[in-house]
Amino acid sequence: MDSHTSNSMTDEAIISSLANGDSKTINYIYKTWYPSVEKMVFKMNGSVDDAYDVFQDSVTILYEKAKGNGLQISCKLSTYLIAISKNVWLNKLAKRKKTSFTVLHEHHEGEVSVEQDINRFFEFERNVEKLQTCFQQIGEPCNELLRAFYIHNKSMQDISEEFGYTNAENAKNQKYKCLLRLRKLFFKHGEKVNEHERAIK
Amino acid sequence: MSEQSNNVYELIEKYCLDLMDEKERRYFEMEMENNPALKEAVEEHKTILLSFDHLQSVQFIHESLDAIHNHSRSSTQILINNLKLHVNKYWKTASVAASVAFVASIMTFLGARTIYKKDTQRTYIELKGDINNLKTDQRKMKNDLSKVRNDIKKKDIQLPEGDSKFSGTAFALNQSGYMVTNLHVVKDYTKIYVFTADNQAHPCSVVKADEENDLAVLKITEEDFSFGTKIPYSVQKANPNIAQRIYSLGYPKADIVYNEGYISSTTGFEGDTSHYQLELPSSPGVSGAPIIDETGNVIGIVSGKQSQSEGITFAVKSKSLLSLLKSLPEDFNQTELVSNSIRSMTRANQVKKIQPFVCVVRVYN
Structure with missing residues (x-):
């Protein structure tokens, strides 16, 4: 009811309610950490838009991790989030300069390993980019479906x-057809997919 | 593609989504071992499904953060503006006079300003309480006063000193502080406060007004305000028939009051099609109260009554509210009012759930 009870949330509470998509928790995360992320990106030559972009990606990583097997991090949530944000930003910077980027390894007390999370995230991002292109190619009805x-x-x-x-059965058949088309485009080896079909039969 | 391969894809998907039972899964995994093509198909399917999942997460987080990010920038501006007004106008008022005046401000409301429409026989009365004409139990007033003072101290909210001019009822449109009331309750006033069920004052600004339908959408300007849970009721366009049972929750006095009745006509005062005519007791202060049907759906908003009769109340149809909501800023999530979590509850439990989301509105000049 009152807004002043939300002064602080434990890391566990944040993670479990974020996994449920609780809007209040997302609000809390924004209020608590956006300023620090913004400051950090500013310091590393980024703009306001960059900072917000980085923050969105970082919260997405956190959300997916929380939703998955439950977030198990060996450090404080704030340390984790800042480490993620920093690496997301460095990654974006590297892309801009067209240089390759490897995740920073920070060797100090309470070291945070974010390498796996960051790499996974950017792999997803690449896949989603590909997916969006495929969506455009498979045609409107399939796309919408x-x-x-x-x-x-x-x-x-x-x-x-x-x-x-x-009926629903019809829609389902159509859905599989669409998905197959999408998959062919996505992996761009139509030949192989046909082979599968033969093999499956 | 044949039916059969559709079946195979159905199996693949079932496997990827982990929907198979133990036996089925073991059999499928054995198939996979013997059939590399199937295995690759499964891997590819998984990749696609993970990409869908990721896209879903990205969209969800982006939308949620956008609402906060855009809002936090605009509401800072509103807060600054409000603060300026307070400093300019109210800081100087003498404190003794103010505390006396305060008693008036927390009183309950009886009087109502009457608006005469063309014929003298029947008049339409807006149901906002006029606080200047009140007679209430003195002791209760004093108790309320000290309670309000404590709460205010706690929250550091400075109410304008002086009389609250009018009061009405408002109810929440989302958990982060969008509310609706009648425009006639808040019109011409810049100091608008909503008092939540715990008697805390929250400053509001009018974000949208609809003169024609007498509706005003308010927004609590405190950045971190939240009701804490999702709104239990829905607001949906409904076409109820006459005789349909309804109930309302409003503030004709300092405590919330429940009333029930039925729809007596699908048109309002003198045939106004944007209103319902209800057989429902009402008194000043309930302007802006929700009219709720038996399934917990808000179908209207109390706006006035007919002067000559006791029971006749008019309510704006929810249709007008819904079209007003479409024009709200981006940080207002339209989907929150669609679902309804109290549909099959008993009336008493519905009311218990709804109560915290119905508030008193007070205005000051």
């Missing part, structure tokens, strides 16, 4: 009504 199911979590029943399929 896949997004409705996989991103907006709509049920097959709702989708079949919304898209005008005769």
